[in-house]
Amino acid sequence: MEIREVLPRDAIPSIDDPTFEASYFGAPGDEAIVVDSDPPRAYPLRILSYHEVVNDAIPRSSDPTDEPNGSAGESDPIAVTWCPICWSALVYDRRVGDDVLTFGVSGNLADDSLVLYDRETESEWQQTSGRCLRGPLEGSTLSLRSSRLTTVGDFRDDHPDGLVLQPVRGGPGEPPERVYDMAPYEGYRSRDAFGLHGMRGEGAPRAWDRSDIDAKTVVIGVEIDGDASAYPRPVVERAGGVLVDSVGGVSVVVFADGDRLSVFEDPGFEFERTDDGVYADGASWSIRTGVADDGRALAPVDSRRMFAFAWQDIHGSDSMHAPESETDQR
Structure with a gap:
């Protein structure tokens, strides 16, 4: 490091x-x-x-x-x-x-x-x-x-x-929408280059040795009892927006909806992705909150959402969930 x-x-x-x-x-x-x-x-x-x-x-x-x-x-x-x-x-x-x-x-x-x-x-x-x-x-x-x-x-x-x-900067003549300008950060997000070089042009460019996902692919990572696995957004989407896996002996279900990713404890339901969430066990469930329209709620799993390169820096390349895994779908 x-x-x-x-x-x-x-x-x-x-x-x-x-x-x-x-x-x-x-x-x-x-x-x-x-x-x-x-x-x-x-x-x-x-x-x-x-x-x-x-x-x-x-x-x-x-x-x-x-x-x-x-x-x-x-x-x-x-x-x-x-x-x-x-x-x-x-x-x-x-x-x-x-x-x-x-x-x-x-x-x-x-x-x-x-x-x-x-x-x-x-x-x-x-x-x-x-x-x-x-x-x-x-x-x-x-x-x-x-x-x-x-x-x-x-x-x-x-x-x-x-x-x-609430913002702590901004005032008369300097509105917060001008002070808190996201354009530089969104610009970085859209560029291929990553790390400090990608953000500020400083230092040497970093190499990325993967072809399955990009360095700036958004992943959601779970770490339980020393076992770590990250789920790239495209992988979850290719699994139909619902992916079931086991981390540290705990069964988890990962949901994807565009840039949104969430992880909950897997209750063993057969989830099916719908236009406005997921459907299982006779109820519609929110991807964002894990709450069903009948009042039930899935238990959230502590997770870390970041770019793929940052997760790999911590946990190594083998911790990235492979698209070919048999646990992608039930």
Whole structure:
């Protein structure tokens, strides 16, 4: 692994005192990281691309039966993180042992992945893996928290009471839609080149030794009990938009709908992709939320959504789910 300094520490400022409202300055089609809370919260990538980490504390459910690890009315400290180079949207618990950490942007990259640092110990953490690379907490790993990537418009449809992260930049004469300009990042997304060179033209271009998928193919990865597998979007689509697999002895079902990818525990149903979701066991199920029209809900599986090259940097080429696998379809 290569760790290199690209910017001074905190040159990209984290958001440490986030505010939320029902309103959003951008377009309904803008993507956002969604975290279940009471009410649910959305963190638009348009804002995250200019801050890369939000230190937040989200309220727990008002229903005590939903909170096996704590009491209703309390909150959980989380870090909502985004690496625009790896296109990785990940949410972590900020608790490590008895400590609650506050994260900032170190200015370093580890194999082109954002490196966070915590202000309490100054340890450095790779965003795509959650592992501490160096510092007093070296060897620790942040706990992943369930989240999903969707559009602000779909978030509103799914959660009419939901709240959206508000911008911290912009004002009279400098509207947030101008300050938070996604054009540079969307430009990177559309180019073949990847990594820091692809984003900023710095350093040598990286090679990609696969022909089955592109380096910037979006994958959703699952890691259970040391077993890791990533599911490229085209592979799931070729399986009919529904793919069943086993990771670490756990049966999972992966859904795809355009750029949307989601992973849930497999209940053993015969899912069939439809125009507006999936159908199984006499009900229609949302690909985004895993909730059925009869009120049942699939259990989400913690997952990591990113570009294929970033996943392969962490887990190697053999961890990519092969299209020919017999488990692609029942």
